[in-house]
Every structure is written in structure tokens, then in C-alpha cells.
Amino acid sequence: GGESTEENDNAGVESSGFVDQLDIMSPQIPTRSRRSSNECGLRSVLLRVRDLDLGYDADETILFKYCGGECPRVLSNHDLTVGNLMVRGALPDLGASGGWQSGPCCRPTHHEDLAFLDNAHHWHKVEKLSAAGCTCVG
Amino acid sequence: MILLNILSVLFLLGCVCVVCVCGHGWREPLECVRALELCNGDSQCSSSYRVMRQCLSGGARDRQTMLASRECQGAIEVLQDSSLYDCRCKRGMKKELQCLQNYWSIHQGLTETGEDFYELSPYELHEFSEEFRHASIISDSSLSKASPCTEPGKPCNPCLDAAKACNLNETCKRQRSNYIAICNKPSQPPLANQEPCSRKRCHKALRQFFERVQWELSYPLLFCSCPDQACAERRRQTIVPACSHQEKHRPSCLDLRRTCRSDALCRSRLADFHTNCQMTGHSMTSCPHDNYHGCLMAYVGLIGSDVTPNYMDSSPSNSTISPWCSCRGTGNQEQECDAFLRDFTHNTCLKNAIQAFGYGSEGSVLPVTEALITPFPPIQPPLNSKPAPSLQANDIKPLDSACVFSTCANLKDEGQKCIPSNEFECEEALLAQGSVDSEEEEDRAPRSAAAPGSLGLKECVSVCVSMWGLLIHAL
Numbered sequence: 001g002g003e004s005t006e007e008n009d010n011a012g013v014e015s016s017g018f019v020d021q022l023d024i025m026s027p028q029i030p031t032r033s034r035r036s037s038n039e040c041g042l043r044s045v046l047l048r049v050r051d052l053d054l055g056y057d058a059d060e061t062i063l064f065k066y067c068g069g070e071c072p073r074v075l076s077n078h079d080l081t082v083g084n085l086m087v088r089g090a091l092p093d094l095g096a097s098g099g100w101q102s103g104p105c106c107r108p109t110h111h112e113d114l115a116f117l118d119n120a121h122h123w124h125k126v127e128k129l130s131a132a133g134c135t136c137v138g
Numbered sequence: 139m140i141l142l143n144i145l146s147v148l149f150l151l152g153c154v155c156v157v158c159v160c161g162h163g164w165r166e167p168l169e170c171v172r173a174l175e176l177c178n179g180d181s182q183c184s185s186s187y188r189v190m191r192q193c194l195s196g197g198a199r200d201r202q203t204m205l206a207s208r209e210c211q212g213a214i215e216v217l218q219d220s221s222l223y224d225c226r227c228k229r230g231m232k233k234e235l236q237c238l239q240n241y242w243s244i245h246q247g248l249t250e251t252g253e254d255f256y257e258l259s260p261y262e263l264h265e266f267s268e269e270f271r272h273a274s275i276i277s278d279s280s281l282s283k284a285s286p287c288t289e290p291g292k293p294c295n296p297c298l299d300a301a302k303a304c305n306l307n308e309t310c311k312r313q314r315s316n317y318i319a320i321c322n323k324p325s326q327p328p329l330a331n332q333e334p335c336s337r338k339r340c341h342k343a344l345r346q347f348f349e350r351v352q353w354e355l356s357y358p359l360l361f362c363s364c365p366d367q368a369c370a371e372r373r374r375q376t377i378v379p380a381c382s383h384q385e386k387h388r389p390s391c392l393d394l395r396r397t398c399r400s401d402a403l404c405r406s407r408l409a410d411f412h413t414n415c416q417m418t419g420h421s422m423t424s425c426p427h428d429n430y431h432g433c434l435m436a437y438v439g440l441i442g443s444d445v446t447p448n449y450m451d452s453s454p455s456n457s458t459i460s461p462w463c464s465c466r467g468t469g470n471q472e473q474e475c476d477a478f479l480r481d482f483t484h485n486t487c488l489k490n491a492i493q494a495f496g497y498g499s500e501g502s503v504l505p506v507t508e509a510l511i512t513p514f515p516p517i518q519p520p521l522n523s524k525p526a527p528s529l530q531a532n533d534i535k536p537l538d539s540a541c542v543f544s545t546c547a548n549l550k551d552e553g554q555k556c557i558p559s560n561e562f563e564c565e566e567a568l569l570a571q572g573s574v575d576s577e578e579e580e581d582r583a584p585r586s587a588a589a590p591g592s593l594g595l596k597e598c599v600s601v602c603v604s605m606w607g608l609l610i611h612a613l
Contacts, residue, residue, distance in 0.1 A: 046306075059295075061302035062311075114311075115318035117301070121371050123322045123378060125315065 040069035040106030042134050049116055054126070058118035064130055065112075071136035073103040104136040167262065170240035171233050173225035183220045189213035194246060217244065226262045227406070229439070230349055238402040255474070259413035259436075260406045294365055296496065297372045300358035310355045317343035321378035335381035344382055345442035357434060363496030364454040371452035377441055383448045383462050391463035391475045397444050404443040411436040417487045423494075425487040433491040447482055458483050 044065045049058035075083075079102055085091045086100070094100050111128035118124060168176070177183040193210035204210055217223055222244055227237035241260040304310040321340035324333070348356055360377075364370040377383065398404040414426060414436035421428050440447055440461075449457040460482045465475035482488075 059298060060305060061298075062305045112312075113315050113319065114305075115315040115322070116305075117372055117375055119368075121368075121375050123318050123375070125319045125322060 038069050040067065040071050040134055040136050042066075042131060043068050049118075052129075056116075056118055056124060057120065058116055058124070060116040062114060062116070062130075065132070067106045067108050067131050067134035069106050069134075071104040071106050075103060079103065101138070104138040106134055107137050109133040109135050167224045167226045168221050169227055169231065170222070170225035170237040170244075170260070173220075173222045174240045177220055177222045180220075182216060183222070186213040186216040186220075187222070190217060191243065227260045229261055229435075235403055238406045242402050242405060255477070256412045256416065257405070257409040259410040261410050295369045295372070297359070297362040297364060297369050297376075300355075300362050301372075304351075304355050304359060307351075307355055310351045313347045313351050314359075317347045318378060321381040335378075337381060337385075340378065340381045341442040341446070343442075344377060344446075348438050348441060353435070353438075357438070357495060360438070361434065361492045361495040363493070366454055367452050370449070370454040370457060374449040374452050374457070377446070377448055379448050382442070383446055385462055388462060388464045388466075390468050391461070391465055391479050392468060392471055394445055394461060394463045395478060401444065404445065407436070407439040407443050408445055411440055412481065415485060415488050415491070416481070417485055423487065423490050425491060430491040430494050433487055434495060437488060437491075459485075459488065 042065055044063045046061060047064050049056050049060050049062060052064065082091070082094075082100065083102060086094055108131035110132050112130045112132045113125060113127045114129040115123060115125045174187075177187055189209060190213045193204040193207070193213065205214075222240075225237075225241060225244075227234060227241060231237060238260055245258065245260075304314055317340065320343045321335055323335060360373070362369070362373055364373055395408070398408050414429065415433040416426060417424050418426050423430065425433050437447065445461045447459050447461045450460050451457050460479065463479070465472055465479055468475040
């Protein structure tokens with residue numbers, strides 16, 4: 001299972017309307033002040049399992065965590081070169097804009113499992129459901 | 139001469155004051171790992187301990203003959219005097235299992251048959267004051283924000299709310315996912331007998347859950363109040379009973395108890411349950427010292443043991459709680475078996491405690507009316523077992539019994555409240571008689587687990603008496 005290490009990452013939590021509840025019940029989730037910019041970080045949203053659209057008929061409420069935000073666009077020599085070659089058309093298998101991501105992107109470092117009881121009173125475990133930490137990769 | 143008289147009077151007052159102070163919890167019981175270390179450091183104690191272990195190493199039959207021998211008796215007397223006898227353990231302490239094993243190694247030797255119906259809990263008693271009790275109920279209601287199921291029209295499922303509260307806390311969520319994953323997984327490799335899961339690992343994971351998650355989050359999962367069957371079924375499913383509770387065959391409850399008592403941890407948890415949830419007719423709540431939280435804590439301590447209890451059905455208001463065992467085919471032990479089982483299935487203290495927790499936010503701490511009518515005499519262990527642990531009548535000499543029983547006679551479990559003043563009276567009488575020379579008398583004083591304060595008394599008395607004696611000699 002994934003161990004949560006939100007403290008290590010650019011972690012911040014946005015969950016509209018439930019901040020008070022979260023403070024009381026889950027002091028471990030850092031509730032830092034709002035980020036000045038839209039940085040890459042761990043975000044969360046309060047949802048019922050049925051709303052995840054995975055097909056479960058389950059009403060347990062969970063905190064679903066995901067990674068989002070922008071990564072500083074630090075281009076390496078490789079990135080510069082690929083960009084140049086694309087402009088020249090020297091890389092035919094890479095289309096005009098598709099198939100290539102310039103610059104790093106915000107992705108989970110590891111994930112967490114989740115277990116819950118559905119409405120028919122069967123237990124389920126979903127592996128690697130939520131993100132447990134985020135970073136800019138590439 | 140007058141001066142000496144004044145001095146002796148002052149001395150007596152001083153003694154009395156010391157006894158007063160001593161009577162109020164002067165000596166803290168040591169924990170058993172430390173107590174055994176101390177004992178092994180003392181030559182007399184360590185040799186007595188070794189002798190006692192040897193006495194007990196034989197089977198049940200050899201036991202009686204061994205214990206009758208003078209050597210064994212002498213060793214046991216020395217041990218009763220040491221800090222090893224009074225030692226206790228703390229829940230969740232570092233070397234808990236070792237502490238408990240030490241405790242039972244001593245206490246196994248100090249009972250007549252080695253097996254009472256009710257055993258003394260090795261865990262330290264928690265004295266919950268009124269404020270704490272109410273605070274624990276109130277804090278639960280603040281978590282749930284609104285009273286459960288009072289808003290008409292709105293779907294209400296306190297157990298589901300408890301799951302939500304757990305899911306929103308990192309530790310609770312992680313621990314819960316952990317035990318569910320283990321308890322829900324078929325054991326590998328898939329066996330021919332098709333075991334649903336690894337029961338042992340499931341039990342361990344359950345124990346870990348309840349140890350590591352704060353009670354404010356874990357108890358509502360177990361003790362939520364339910365308006366309908368769906369909610370009750372969720373509550374029943376909390377510990378994944380298909381793996382942790384149910385089995386292909388239902389063993390006899392006495393066999394289950396025997397298995398439990400062969401393991402130090404299970405034995406301790408069972409003793410703790412009996413100590414804290416034993417029905418008493420002397421309080422309105424039916425619980426010893428009206429301590430609901432203690433009973434709930436003791437109940438939770440049983441989960442993940444051989445005697446794991448659970449709701450047996452999904453009836454919302456009147457579900458029976460029981461371990462997975464039955465009393466069929468127990469023959470002439472059926473009465474004892476029934477009594478054991480009844481401590482789960484017909485326990486008004488437990489019922490009241492659970493209801494009070496579930497409905498705590500509605501402010502009703504009122505016990506079920508059943509509490510006033512006790513269809514089964516609560517403290518009546520059948521057959522040859524000793525009476526409830528708080529009164530060890532066999533150990534009390536007539537001299538002391540006059541002091542203890544005069545005010546404590548009708549308050550079996552309230553013993554703790556009255557012992558201090560009683561001992562005070564006793565000591566005055568004893569000092570006047572000047573009859574207390576040896577410490578032997580003090581050993582026979584009531585050794586109730588419910589009165590840790592009184593355990594230090596004998597030392598105070600002997601100090602006082604020896605001072606008094608010296609004074610008389612000086613005169």
C-alpha cells in the first residue's frame with residue numbers, strides 16, 4: 001500500500017466546504033495557506049465511492065486525492081533539440097502537437113489503496129486509488 | 139514524664155496522619171517487567187520465584203500436591219509480599235506481552251485451583267471521573283455534529299458517518315484498509331478445504347487497528363446506533379466477521395475459554411472484560427463504578443483474540459453480542475458454560491454502555507430498564523469457583539473481616555470507595571491493641587484489584603507500629 005508523504009511534496013489541500021470537518025477529524029492533512037500560484041501539488045475532493053464512476057454501488061464518503069498544477073517549464077538540452085527537430089519536420093512520427101510533452105508534468109509519486117463496504121455489505125479493496133504525493137517529472 | 143506523654147500523643151497523631159495519607163493511593167503498582175527484574179535482583183525473592191515456578195511446572199494433578207508442600211507454600215508467601223504480586227500492566231506499553239506473561243506466571247500460582255471463573259485483570263484500573271465520562275460522550279457528539287437520526291426525512295446512517303470520519307483521517311483510513319485487505323483476502327495458496335481467509339493474520343490486523351487508531355474514530359464504527367437493518371448489517375460487518383468471527387464449526391464456549399487462557403494476551407483481555415463489564419446490581423448503569431468507557435475499552439480489547447465477540451444479527455436495536463461458540467454438548471458443565479456465554483449475550487452493563495455511546499449526543503445516559511431487574515444473578519459464578527475478585531473472602535482473617543465487612547458488606551464493587559476509611563478504623567483498633575507484630579497480618583488484608591491505594595497500607599502500618607513500639611520501649 002502507499003504511505004502518504006504529503007509533507008515532503010508541494011502539498012496543499014483544497015476541499016471546498018469541508019475544511020472545518022477536516023481540521024477536526026484529520027489533523028495529518030496539512031492545511032497550508034493558499035498557494036500563491038497554481039503549483040503542482042496534491043489536491044483532494046470529498047466524494048462518495050459511487051461518484052468515482054468505477055461501478056461500485058457504495059455510499060461511503062472518501063477523500064479522493066489527485067495531482068494537479070503547473071510545473072516550472074525548465075527545458076533541458078534534450079527538450080530544446082526535440083523542439084528544433086520538430087519544427088524542421090525531422091521527426092515525422094511525432095505529429096504537429098501530439099505525442100510529445102515539452103517540459104515536466106505534475107504526476108503522483110505513489111498511491112494509496114482504499115477499502116470500503118458497499119451497499120450490499122460486501123467489502124472491496126481498490127488498489128492505488130488515490131495519489132499520495134506529487135512531483136514534477138521529466 | 140508529661141513531656142513524654144505529649145510527645146507520644148503527638149507521635150500517635152503523626153502516625154494517624156501518615157496512615158490517612160497512606161490510605162489514599164500512596165504506592166503505585168509497578169509494571170510486571172520491572173517488578174520481575176527487581177525480584178530477580180533480590181536473592182530471597184528470586185529463589186522463591188524459582189521454587190514457585192518449579193511447583194507449578196507439573197500438570198493439574200501434581201499441582202495440588204505440590205502446592206500443599208511447605209516449600210511451595212513458603213515461596214508463595216514470600217512472593218505475596220513482594221512487588222511482583224501487586225504488579226500491573228499498561229495497555230499498549232512497550233513490552234506488553236512480556237509484562238502480561240510475568241503477571242500470569244505469578245497469579246497462576248496464587249489461586250487454589252489455578253483457574254477461577256473470574257480472574258483479576260492485569261491492566262491498571264482507570265478511574266474515570268464524572269467529567270471524563272461525560273466528556274467522552276460529548277466529544278463523540280461533537281464529531282457527529284448533529285444528533286443521529288433526529289432530522290426527519292433525511293436518510294440517517296450513523297455507521298456510514300463513522301466510516302466517513304474514519305476515511306477522512308489518514309491513520310484510521312490506512313489501518314482500516316489494511317485489516318480489510320487482510321481479512322477479505324482468500325488465504326494463499328488456495329487450499330482444498332477452501333479457507334475464506336487467514337484468520338490469524340486477520341486477528342492481528344484487527345488488534346493493530348484498535349491499538350493504533352484513536353477511540354474517537356474506531357469506537358463509532360463498532361458502537362454506532364442504528365435505525366434500520368442496513369445500518370445494523372454494516373455495523374455487524376465492521377470486523378469482517380466472515381473471517382474474524384465465524385468458523386465452520388462452533389466450539390464449546392469452555393473450550394474457547396481454555397484456548398484463550400493458554401495465551402497470556404487473550405487471558406488478560408478476557409480478565410479485563412470480566413473486571414470492567416461484569417454486571418453489578420449496585421449501580422444504576424449495571425457497570426462496575428458506572429464506568430462505561432472502561433467496559434467498552436475492555437470489549438474492544440477482546441476483538442482479534444480467540445474470544446472475539448460480535449453482533450450476531452442485523453437487528454437494529456436488539457442485537458445479541460456473542461463470541462463464536464455454543465454450549466451444546468457440554469454435559470455436566472453446561473451451567474458453567476451458560477454463565478460464561480451469558481456474560482456476553484445478556485450483559486446489561488455492556489448493552490447500556492454501547493447504547494450510551496451510540497446515543498450519547500442525545501444526552502441519554504439512562505440505562506435500559508432491564509438493569510433494575512436482574513433475571514440472572516449477575517455475580518454468581520457456578521460450581522466451585524470463588525466469588526467475585528473484589529472480595530477474596532478466603533484470604534481475610536476474622537479480625538480484619540470485622541473491619542472490612544462492617545461498612546463494605548453490601549457494596550461489593552464499591553469496595554474501593556470505602557476501603558480507605560475502613561482501613562483507617564482498622565489501624566486505630568490495631569494500634570490500640572498493639573497486636574500487630576509481624577507483617578503476616580497485613581498479607582491477609584483485602585487485596586482487591588479495585589483498591590490499589592490500600593496496598594501500600596501495610597507498610598505504613600508496620601512503620602507506625604514499629605515507631606510506636608520503640609516509643610513504648612523508651613518509656
